[in-house]
Amino acid sequence: MFSPSLKKTGSSPVDSNKNTITIGMDIGGTNCDIGFVNQHGTCLQHLSLPTQNGTAFEGFRDAALRLIREQLRQLPTYQCVAMGIAAPGANSRNGRVSDPSNLGWPDVDLTEAFGRYLPFPIYVTNDANAAALGEKKYGAAKDMDNFVLLTLGTGLGAGIFVDGNLLLGRSGFGGELGHTRISDESRLCGCGQMGCLETYVSATGLRRTVMELIAKYGQSAGALAHLDFHQLSAERVGVAAADGDILALEAFEKTGAVLGKKMADWATVLDPEAFILFGGLTRAGEFLLDPVQRSFQKALSNFLRDPIPVVLSGVPHGEAAVLGACHISEFLHQIQEV
Numbered sequence: 547m548f549s550p551s552l553k554k555t556g557s558s559p560v561d562s563n564k565n566t567i568t569i570g571m572d573i574g575g576t577n578c579d580i581g582f583v584n585q586h587g588t589c590l591q592h593l594s595l596p597t598q599n600g601t602a603f604e605g606f607r608d609a610a611l612r613l614i615r616e617q618l619r620q621l622p623t624y625q626c627v628a629m630g631i632a633a634p635g636a637n638s639r640n641g642r643v644s645d646p647s648n649l650g651w652p653d654v655d656l657t658e659a660f661g662r663y664l665p666f667p668i669y670v671t672n673d674a675n676a677a678a679l680g681e682k683k684y685g686a687a688k689d690m691d692n693f694v695l696l697t698l699g700t701g702l703g704a705g706i707f708v709d710g711n712l713l714l715g716r717s718g719f720g721g722e723l724g725h726t727r728i729s730d731e732s733r734l735c736g737c738g739q740m741g742c743l744e745t746y747v748s749a750t751g752l753r754r755t756v757m758e759l760i761a762k763y764g765q766s767a768g769a770l771a772h773l774d775f776h777q778l779s780a781e782r783v784g785v786a787a788a789d790g791d792i793l794a795l796e797a798f799e800k801t802g803a804v805l806g807k808k809m810a811d812w813a814t815v816l817d818p819e820a821f822i823l824f825g826g827l828t829r830a831g832e833f834l835l836d837p838v839q840r841s842f843q844k845a846l847s848n849f850l851r852d853p854i855p856v857v858l859s860g861v862p863h864g865e866a867a868v869l870g871a872c873h874i875s876e877f878l879h880q881i882q883e884v
């Protein structure tokens with residue numbers, strides 16, 4: 547298999563008298579979570595620092611380095627052997643975050659930026675891949691070699707395992723299922739194309755669907771009609787659905803139907819053991835899951851007779867990316883060595 551080298555940095559020799567730990571860093575639009583995880587998967591310490599305070603990247607990096615060094619000093623019997631960094635849009639092949647627009651940073655080489663100051667290798671991946679790694683190590687995919695994890699948040703991300711390996715692709719952008727298209731003529735996506743799946747199936751996509759339905763139904767649109775786009779959240783639509791609001795239920799029905807149909811397409815390509823759903827939008831529970839299941843089963847090809855379960859993530863939301871980030875080295879190593 548052709549496998550371009552993955553971007554990482556150098557390491558110090560391991561001290562056999564010490565226990566090893568790995569650091570997992572999850573850089574999000576609001577906060578950065580940093581976990582110090584031992585070889586049994588227990589997070590010994592969990593720290594957090596803000597990312598959305600207008601600081602330049604260097605300010606954030608220096609604050610993160612200070613926290614990491616302080617914490618390592620408090621764990622003198624442990625040696626850190628690697629750090630995994632998960633960030634939206636991060637690329638495992640080159641270690642860069644190429645469009646960190648929600649963070650207000652320029653194109654950043656995360657491997658180099660942290661590797662220059664820390665004596666252990668740094669690995670980088672995007673947040674959806676990190677969540678898939680966490681799921682494989684600790685969650686619903688523990689015993690699976692083939693699965694698709696979908697992160698349904700502000701956008702739609704995916705982490706795909708094929709035959710026990712995380713799919714990265716030629717340049718590290720493999721598995722960007724949110725930008726597979728369902729239509730050529732409809733909603734504009736942040737990637738520059740029209741009609742990408744994530745413009746429908748994401749918290750933002752759900753809000754857009756609700757606004758379209760409000761425009762369609764006018765005065766009879768119900769409780770959500772008096773909200774503007776910024777007041778409308780996926781959570782509010784979920785609460786309205788629980789109250790029996792017809793428009794909210796229709797919005798979830800449309801969202802789930804679109805996703806289920808696309809999942810059936812991917813099933814024919816990947817033949818997975820399961821689809822695992824993760825992220826804020828899954829808090830809607832059955833309002834989303836039921837239409838997804840119906841649409842998925844209906845669109846599935848006859849030859850895929852064995853049921854392919856659609857399940858919710860088995861890793862707590864707050865920990866998935868941090869735990870997954872800790873294991874980037876383990877899984878990317880496999881790929882590198884193939």
Ligand SMILES: [Zn+2]
Pocket residue numbers: 724725735736737738739742
């Ligand atoms: Zn797109």
